Amino acid sequence: MNRFENKVALVTGSTQGIGAACALRLAADGADIILNGHSPKDERSEKLIQQIEGMGRRAAFIQADVGKVADVTKLINDAVSTFGQLDILVNNAGVEKNHDFWDVTEEDYDYVMDTNLKGVFFGIQAFVKYCMSTNRGGVVINMSSVHEEIIFPHFAAYCTSKGGLKMLTRNLATELAPLNIRVNNVAPGAIATPINKKLEETPKLMENVLKNIPMKRMGKPEDVAALVAFLASDDATYVTGSTYFVDGGLTYHYEEQ
């Protein structure tokens, strides 16, 4: 499928997990891809670039810490220069910290909030300035979480950041619609990626998680990427300002035990 022919997509935090799956899926559907990670380019990015080029698309890697405003702004500008345009921004990079609320330090809080919310805010701002200066529309997809909606004890900063993304998306959809820029959130449930390594290695934890998932399995990164590709595409031209859950039924699950 070539629904992204002549389109360039930037996926933040795309060296592994959901971001890598999004990059591969958007490339499979025809987009040229800018990969990003906060560490220098490594063999994972090299392999992804080879895979994307093998699909006949262009790919590049840009190192940037999206938690720093100067870096994320430069990332957007460098992404534009790399292939001469930028059409799709997937704000995927995200981190979490597991602490009792009373033990969260300012450093923990800043780490989570800067990566998950502040970087997204200013990354979108740089993208919007580019769109305005070139008179182009654009698509923004923020990787939120079911925890923009449902609680997650001991992950207060994470939930705060994803809750912030929920309102950021609602707000920007209205403000940016006249510029032909669409903004949506994707909210994954429990997806099998390195962020969930401990969960996958701890049977008791896994059993508890699966009790809450009507489909009785974790999701795959590709399940999330398929939704991202839809929202990025012209099939979704009338879709903006909402959150789309990809969670096997987790969020609105209720059963009498």
Ligand SMILES: NC(=O)c1ccc[n+]([C@@H]2O[C@H](COP(=O)([O-])OP(=O)(O)OC[C@H]3O[C@@H](n4cnc5c(N)ncnc54)[C@H](O)[C@@H]3O)[C@@H](O)[C@H]2O)c1
């Ligand atoms: N896996 C899940 O179950 C799940 C569920 C809900 C939401 N999410 C969200 O999906 C997104 C991707 O998660 P994942 O499971 O693939 O996690 P992951 O840890 O496998 O990947 C996250 C990626 O982001 C990168 N990253 C982190 N901080 C960065 C920074 N400051 N600058 C640039 N890159 C940075 C990491 O290097 C990594 O490549 C996150 O926003 C996460 O909150 C994941």
